[in-house]
Amino acid sequence: MRRRYTISALAVAGLSAALFQVTPAAAKQGVTVTITPASPRANYPHLTVTEPSGDRRSGYIFAGPKYDGARPVGAAVGPMIVDDRGRPVWFKNLPGGTRATDVREQIYNGKPAITYWQGGTGVNPGVGVGDNYILNQHYNVVRIVHGHGTQVADQHEFLLTPGHSAILVAYDPVRADASAEGGSANQLVLDCVVQEINLATSQVVFEWHSLDHVPLGDSYTTAPAAAPDTPWDYFHINSVKVDTDFNLLISGRHTSTVYKVDRHSGKVLWRLGGKRSSFTMGPGASFNWQHDVEAVRPNVYRLFDNEWNQIPPAPVGTESRVLYIRIDTAAHTARKTHQIVYPGAGLLAGSQGNAQSLPNGNTFVGWGAADHISEFTSAQQMIFDAQFPVGYNTYRAYRQPWSGMPATSPFIRISSPGGQQQFDVMWNGATKVARWRVLGGPAADQLQMIGSTAWNGYDTAFRISNAPAFLRVVAIDASGNVLGRTGVRQTS
16 A cells, blocks of 8 residues: 655645644633644645555655756755655755755764755766765754865765764866877866865875776776866766775776775775776676665675666666675675665666665665655565655665754744635754644733644644634644744734
8 A cells, every 4th residue: 555645735634633622711702713734835845755554664864855957946955854754854945056965864073963065066067066064953053074175075975984084075177198088188087086084183184086096998988079178077986985894985986886995005905896897797796887885794785776877868678776796805706695676667867876774674775866765675675765856856865863953943934825824833953843732812921722733844834713813832742841932923
C-alpha cells in the first residue's frame, strides 16, 4: 500500500490533528469555536512523499533543494530539514545566485551541528565558489571555513573529522600542456585540490593536487579544441572520505576512478576503476562518472554510480545505482558484492547523488539530478521515497537525528487567502513541538485557551471560527511542557 503526501495536501486533509475546543467562557455564551488546518503560506520547496508500508529508521531528512538551471523568480532554495511526511522542520531561503550543498549533521566541538557549503557557480555549472558553514542547535552560524591560500571552497565536500579537522575541496585554474589531448600547449586546466584544515589552529595540515598525481590523459573528457582560455575540468573531484585506515578516498568523476591516497605523503596507493585501475574489475564492478565514494568496512566500498555524465543523448537502457565493491589487494581484483537500483524502470542521474548507511542496516539514497530520495532495507526493498518539485534537486541527502531549538520565539502571521482569515504560527527549526495551544479573548490581558492543533511543519496553518479579537499561540511538547509562545496579536 502506498500513501502519497504533499505539504499542501496534509494541511487541508481534515487530519485528526485539528481539535475541536470550546472554552468555558464560550460555552456560557453558546459560542462554538473550531480550529481547522489550512495550507501553509511560507515559501519553501514542497516535497512529495510516497510512503509504502515498511519499518523506517526514525530521523529527519537533510537536503539542499536547488535549481541547476536558471532559478525562477520567487523560487525558494537553501538548506532544509524535513520529516518523513515531507513537512519542513527548518529551511533557510538563500539569496538569488546562491545555493547550498552537502547539507547534513556533523559533530563540531563535541556537539551536533548543521554543516553545508553555500555559494554560487564558478567557471562552469559543476564548479562552486563559496564557503562552508557550521550552525549550532540554535541555528546560529558558529564558524565559516574558507579555502586557504588561492583556493576557494567548492561545493562537493565539507567533511569534519574526529581529529578536529575539516576536509574541503577546490578547483584551481592553472596552465598545462594539453596538446596531446586535443587542447592547447598552454591550456587552462582545473587542478583539483584537497585541503585538510586543523580547526584549532586554522592551518592547512594536508594539501593534495590532482595534477601532481593524475595525468591529463586519464580523463574521459576531451580538452576544448582551439580554446586555450576555456577551463578544462579533466578530473572533477566530487568526494573525499576517510578510509578505515585513516588514509583518504578521492573520487575523480571525469576519470571514473577512485584513488586511495596516503594522508601524509599524498602518494596514490591504488586506483579503482578508470584507465589505469590497480584491480581487475569483475562482472558488474565497473562504474562510470561516479559520486560519493566511501568505505563501509575494510576493503569494501560503496559509491553512487551515475553511469552518465549528463551530456546528451542519455544512454538507453542504463540506470544509476548504488554499487558495493570488495577489493582484494593481494590478488588485485575487485568484485561487485551487491547493488541498489530504483524499482521499476530505474532512475538515471546525470550528476550528483550519494548513499548513506544507516545504523539499522538500511541505506538512504539521494538520487542527485534525478530529484528523488529513497530508503532501502538490507534486502534492497524500497520503504521510503520522496520527490522534489519539477526543476529542483539536491546534491546529496541524508537521514539523521536532530534536536533544534531556535534562538528566536515563534510568531503568528495573519492573512486572508481566498477571502478567509488564516493564521500561520511559525517557529523555524523547533523539533520538539507536538501541539500548538491557541489562546484568545476580547482583550490582550483576557486570554483563555480556545483550542489546539497539532504541529504540521515549521509553518502550521489553521483557521478559527468565531475568531477572538486577540490571539496568542503556545508551543507544547509531547509531555505537555511549554516550549515557547508568540506575542499577542490583534486579529482584526
